[in-house]
Amino acid sequence: MRPTDQPIDRRSFLRIGAAAGAAAVLAAQPLTAFADEPADPGAVEAPDDKAASAGKWVMSSCQGCTSNCAVRVRVEHGRAVKVEGNPNAKGNHGCVCPNAMLALQQLYDPDRVKYPMRRTNPEKGRGIDPGFVPISWDEALGEIADKMLELRNAGEAYKLAMAKGRSTGIADVFHKALPEIYGSPNRFSHAAICAEAEKLATGALCGYWDYHDYDLLHAKYLILWGTDPISSNRQISNAISQFGKMRANAKVIVVDPRLSATAAKADKWLPIIPGTDGALASAIAHVILAEGLWNREFVGDFTDGTNYFAYGKPLDESLWQQYGKYRGGNQVYPGGPSSGDEYWFDEKKTYGICRWWNLELHDKTPEWAAEICGIDADDIYQIARDFATQKAKAVSWISPGVTMTPRGGYTGMACFALNGLAGSYETEGGILRSPSAPTGHLADLYAYKDSKAKKALKKPKADQRQYFEFVSIEKAQASHNQNTNRIADAILAEEPYGLKMMIAYWNNWVFSCTGTARWEEALAKLPYLVHITTNPSEMSQFADIVLPAKHHMFEAWGFVKNKMNLYAYLSVEQPCVETLFEARNDETEIAWDLAQKLAEKGWPNLADYYRIECRDPYTGNQPTNAEEFGESVVKIFTQPAWDPAFAAGGDDLKKWADFLKNGVWNSDRMTYKKHYSDFGTKTGKFEFYSETLKEVLQGHVDRYKRSVNELMEACNYQARDGRAFVPHYEEPYRNGDPDEFPLIFSEHRSRLNREGRSANTTWYQDFKDADPGDEPWDDVLKVNPRDMAALGLADGDEVDVVSPTGSIRVRARAWEGTRPGVVVKCYGQGHWAYGHVAAADYERAIPRGGNNNDLLVAEWEHLSSSTARHGGNTRVRVERVRSAGGAGGGQTEGEVR
Amino acid sequence: MTRYTMVIDLGRCVGCSACQIACKLENTVGEDSFLSYHEVVTTGEFPQVSYKYIPTMCNHCADAPCVAACPVGALYKRDGLTLHDPERCIGCGACVAACPYGMVTLRDAAGYAAFDATSAIIPGGTATGREVAQASGALVPYGNHGAQTALTYAEEHKAQKCCFCIHRVEKGEAPYCAEMCAAGARLWGDADDPESDVAKALAAGAVEVSHPDYGTRPSVSYVGTFGR
Numbered sequence A: 001m002r003p004t005d006q007p008i009d010r011r012s013f014l015r016i017g018a019a020a021g022a023a024a025v026l027a028a029q030p031l032t033a034f035a036d037e038p039a040d041p042g043a044v045e046a047p048d049d050k051a052a053s054a055g056k057w058v059m060s061s062c063q064g065c066t067s068n069c070a071v072r073v074r075v076e077h078g079r080a081v082k083v084e085g086n087p088n089a090k091g092n093h094g095c096v097c098p099n100a101m102l103a104l105q106q107l108y109d110p111d112r113v114k115y116p117m118r119r120t121n122p123e124k125g126r127g128i129d130p131g132f133v134p135i136s137w138d139e140a141l142g143e144i145a146d147k148m149l150e151l152r153n154a155g156e157a158y159k160l161a162m163a164k165g166r167s168t169g170i171a172d173v174f175h176k177a178l179p180e181i182y183g184s185p186n187r188f189s190h191a192a193i194c195a196e197a198e199k200l201a202t203g204a205l206c207g208y209w210d211y212h213d214y215d216l217l218h219a220k221y222l223i224l225w226g227t228d229p230i231s232s233n234r235q236i237s238n239a240i241s242q243f244g245k246m247r248a249n250a251k252v253i254v255v256d257p258r259l260s261a262t263a264a265k266a267d268k269w270l271p272i273i274p275g276t277d278g279a280l281a282s283a284i285a286h287v288i289l290a291e292g293l294w295n296r297e298f299v300g301d302f303t304d305g306t307n308y309f310a311y312g313k314p315l316d317e318s319l320w321q322q323y324g325k326y327r328g329g330n331q332v333y334p335g336g337p338s339s340g341d342e343y344w345f346d347e348k349k350t351y352g353i354c355r356w357w358n359l360e361l362h363d364k365t366p367e368w369a370a371e372i373c374g375i376d377a378d379d380i381y382q383i384a385r386d387f388a389t390q391k392a393k394a395v396s397w398i399s400p401g402v403t404m405t406p407r408g409g410y411t412g413m414a415c416f417a418l419n420g421l422a423g424s425y426e427t428e429g430g431i432l433r434s435p436s437a438p439t440g441h442l443a444d445l446y447a448y449k450d451s452k453a454k455k456a457l458k459k460p461k462a463d464q465r466q467y468f469e470f471v472s473i474e475k476a477q478a479s480h481n482q483n484t485n486r487i488a489d490a491i492l493a494e495e496p497y498g499l500k501m502m503i504a505y506w507n508n509w510v511f512s513c514t515g516t517a518r519w520e521e522a523l524a525k526l527p528y529l530v531h532i533t534t535n536p537s538e539m540s541q542f543a544d545i546v547l548p549a550k551h552h553m554f555e556a557w558g559f560v561k562n563k564m565n566l567y568a569y570l571s572v573e574q575p576c577v578e579t580l581f582e583a584r585n586d587e588t589e590i591a592w593d594l595a596q597k598l599a600e601k602g603w604p605n606l607a608d609y610y611r612i613e614c615r616d617p618y619t620g621n622q623p624t625n626a627e628e629f630g631e632s633v634v635k636i637f638t639q640p641a642w643d644p645a646f647a648a649g650g651d652d653l654k655k656w657a658d659f660l661k662n663g664v665w666n667s668d669r670m671t672y673k674k675h676y677s678d679f680g681t682k683t684g685k686f687e688f689y690s691e692t693l694k695e696v697l698q699g700h701v702d703r704y705k706r707s708v709n710e711l712m713e714a715c716n717y718q719a720r721d722g723r724a725f726v727p728h729y730e731e732p733y734r735n736g737d738p739d740e741f742p743l744i745f746s747e748h749r750s751r752l753n754r755e756g757r758s759a760n761t762t763w764y765q766d767f768k769d770a771d772p773g774d775e776p777w778d779d780v781l782k783v784n785p786r787d788m789a790a791l792g793l794a795d796g797d798e799v800d801v802v803s804p805t806g807s808i809r810v811r812a813r814a815w816e817g818t819r820p821g822v823v824v825k826c827y828g829q830g831h832w833a834y835g836h837v838a839a840a841d842y843e844r845a846i847p848r849g850g851n852n853n854d855l856l857v858a859e860w861e862h863l864s865s866s867t868a869r870h871g872g873n874t875r876v877r878v879e880r881v882r883s884a885g886g887a888g889g890g891q892t893e894g895e896v897r
Numbered sequence B: 001m002t003r004y005t006m007v008i009d010l011g012r013c014v015g016c017s018a019c020q021i022a023c024k025l026e027n028t029v030g031e032d033s034f035l036s037y038h039e040v041v042t043t044g045e046f047p048q049v050s051y052k053y054i055p056t057m058c059n060h061c062a063d064a065p066c067v068a069a070c071p072v073g074a075l076y077k078r079d080g081l082t083l084h085d086p087e088r089c090i091g092c093g094a095c096v097a098a099c100p101y102g103m104v105t106l107r108d109a110a111g112y113a114a115f116d117a118t119s120a121i122i123p124g125g126t127a128t129g130r131e132v133a134q135a136s137g138a139l140v141p142y143g144n145h146g147a148q149t150a151l152t153y154a155e156e157h158k159a160q161k162c163c164f165c166i167h168r169v170e171k172g173e174a175p176y177c178a179e180m181c182a183a184g185a186r187l188w189g190d191a192d193d194p195e196s197d198v199a200k201a202l203a204a205g206a207v208e209v210s211h212p213d214y215g216t217r218p219s220v221s222y223v224g225t226f227g228r
Helices: A010-019 A050-054 A098-107 A137-153 A172-182 A196-206 A236-249 A261-265 A277-290 A317-323 A353-361 A366-373 A377-388 A408-422 A451-456 A484-493 A516-525 A586-600 A605-613 A626-642 A656-662 A691-703 A708-714 A721-725 A762-766 A785-791 B018-026 B065-069 B094-098 B109-116 B129-136 B197-203
Strands: A056-061 A070-076 A079-085 A160-164 A187-189 A221-225 A251-255 A268-270 A300-302 A345-347 A394-397 A501-505 A528-533 A545-548 A558-564 A567-573 A664-666 A743-748 A781-783 A798-802 A807-814 A822-826 A839-841 A874-882 B004-009 B036-045 B048-057 B075-078 B081-084 B186-190 B220-223
Touching: A056 A558, A056 A656, A070 A567, A079 A098, A098 A762, A098 B018, A137 A501, A137 A545, A137 A586, A160 A172, A172 A187, A172 A451, A172 A586, A172 A605, A187 A484, A196 A408, A196 A691, A221 A277, A221 A377, A221 A408, A251 A261, A261 B048, A268 A377, A277 A353, A277 A366, A277 A377, A277 A408, A345 A353, A353 A721, A366 A377, A377 A394, A377 A408, A394 A408, A484 A516, A501 A586, A558 A626, A567 A626, A586 A605, A586 A626, A626 A656, A626 A664, A656 A664, A691 A708, A691 A721, A708 A721, A762 B018, A781 A785, A785 A807, A807 A874, B004 B197, B018 B036, B018 B048, B048 B220, B065 B075, B065 B094, B109 B129, B186 B197, B197 B220
Parallel strands: A056 A567, A160 A187, A160 A501, A221 A251, A221 A394, A251 A268, A501 A528, A528 A545, A743 A822, A781 A807, B004 B220
Antiparallel strands: A056 A070, A070 A079, A300 A345, A558 A567, A567 A664, A743 A874, A781 A822, A798 A807, A798 A874, B004 B186, B036 B048, B075 B081
């Protein structure tokens, strides 16, 4: 373990100082000599190019997270030496978070794959040496093409799957064009292990099936549901730079089982019991209605001005039956405590408030919620009152923390619905959609599909997204979304059929999906895996061919898209340094080269498509090589942003060269109340009773001739009847018997994770303690000191964390920022491959720390088919292996495993 | 007179470590070595818990013990900064012992060994540190070879400390930690210029320095509070 820095502790410091410099491995070399007088002539370029030594800035993008910040890269002597925010960007406005700088250590990671490699050991499994040997690109692509054509000629083209992790805006040219023309319906992405359930929760209520933006500088009150925007989520750089002003202007409430970085800086931290957020949200909504605090302009009011919610009872259902129709153009409901009179709620921009009250809210008092959530009822009252009285400048910001849970669809809806009550949807200081950012698209593929392809494309998708119990809703369409984490089970069960080949890039699903043991088994079974990757990751260990990938920020063509700070933007990615070895870019070079190889072997359709349909939109010239192809494709996809003929608004770019130089195209600033006339839901309103979701679910069950109640049962939801269509509380679903596994396991993201790809950088390890409660060069289980005492543990003890599905060995850290009864661990460490920093011992497959996904039971939020990793879905027990002092604990090593 | 100083607004600081990564990058600091630091402090009992992240570095003291201790004049004051001349430095470590904050260390060649390593985790398939260094043309590929600190990668036992990126300051730029702080938590400027951000922040009230009891008159100041 590396020494930790303790600058104030003099004695500790002197010890480090005295230990330093045991061996001088390098001759003394002044820094400047590297530019002027090479000490090793073979190692250093001649400094003859003045312009090169002066350096240049090249615009690019950071894909360390989905913030997708526009950056600029400093290139000196052909080397990338700095990454800063692109000052032309209006989203991240010249700022980046620490992740952007970590990319430099990824680029120059000594453990990067240099050449294509072939497996020589047919046996596959964790800890089994694949016996990789380097081969040429020609050999590698030839073998892949042979395998593809073999499948195709056997009428099994559909048994090929394309799988992507990090991808860029041009992904379709590889990830879609290849399988569609080849003849496979199977193209998978990592979307469903990311945050798809969040899109479901918002789309069902407001018709926008996407992530939202937030007016941080004008908000007066924010409730962050598991959201840690200065560390993760989708606009880190913007949140960091605006946090100071936001905090001065607004109250910030963080709901999170652990003290996150944002919770530490918030006005209030509500350390909720994992998975119970829906109860807290319903109680807040109850108070807002019962106390008459909702936004009248947005929601409307009872026509006689009396608040009939104040009685804390359901409104009269009999009158509802009689009159619950439209009156005067507005959705109205009769109601009231006495069935003798008629009371009408004249709803404005919302729909279904009375039914929501009757079906869910009327009895969801703060006292009721306090028991469930572990939050004081007084706090709930206070937050409800404060949130609702900010004149619409209030944000309820949801995240994967509340939605990516087994019952998170409705939890997310419950939390998100508060924006409707506050009337803060699309308002100044509220929650907003993205301005449009138009992009180009692939030319039609149809003419290039032959009869073999057309036949194979009719097969069902291999990830079980079309099964009854996986509704797989994406943008209001059932059976549509990825079911990423189900692919392992589908491979193992050969249901709907067995996949035979996978071409995967920038993903590491055997590490990043919950229930890793299933993936290890599935990938060992998969007959042929091609892995395109920068590092020999866990997934690579199961590959038959490994292809070295270029780094998107520095070495390859691409672009990204996002919105923050009320702007949408497209940001370019362009090669700015030569790749050091033989890496090629997945979406352009490998796509092109593989197409050529397939043509060489007698199947030219993909190569023809690339050549004929991916012409340079400027010159009309067909690409003649992979480099031209890459640039052409990025031009095609970004043309609406830089070609004035498209009149996209926003930045006034005149030509492609402007886009490259500016690096970014910014939209016009988002306007408030833009969709007030029609939110895009079935009723056009903000739906507290979701007719939109009802239609989708009804359509789904009709196809299977089943009922919504049967669907709820199959999807592990407790709701029945009308409750399936309103935001509501569902009890948390937990795997593991509480007697055997007494602690709830809760996980979170690191602010240095770069989507889980940075653990092999030393800076990630050096600054791991920037995640509150964590330690440098380690991967600790954060345990409340009261639980530590009860378990007989001392700070730093080595422990086994055991769940119903697996176990990991890590150090226990006593930390008050953890709720008693809950143990917390960051995701990102625990690599048993990837590199010599990420893994404690690469050769012996010994991880540094432990992978949370070894513990987490594979669960789904079934409406979106998202992977449910949060909400405390897995219980664990903690057993001491070795005490911090090094003496043996209650059990000896080996015994407990 | 110019009196450069840094004011760290803990209210704006989000504790992300970007300042330290920027520092390591700008100054090509070796592994296990740091020119800037941080402390994290968790206090209280659940659920009344407070967490603080405090970035630290050389305090560029007005009465700098390291300057007084250096037998060869390698440490000196200029424009409010405490600077180090590695040409003069004999690596005796007197400054290391003298600094009450522990902010001066001795350079360790082992910090650059990763890019001299010759073993690959997959022989022939993955790179080695030395291969990356050689192919990129620099011992540390992302190293800042333009830094005019005249420091060396590997000169054993010469002192190293934060110089507030003097190579940038001389060009009128802020230290790189301040440049890369997305939160805007690091104010930089001339405390003797009443119009500067730092002078205004210092005049605004409630200013703290690390360990005033050491009597060294630090010029790095802290305002604001990190958390609740």
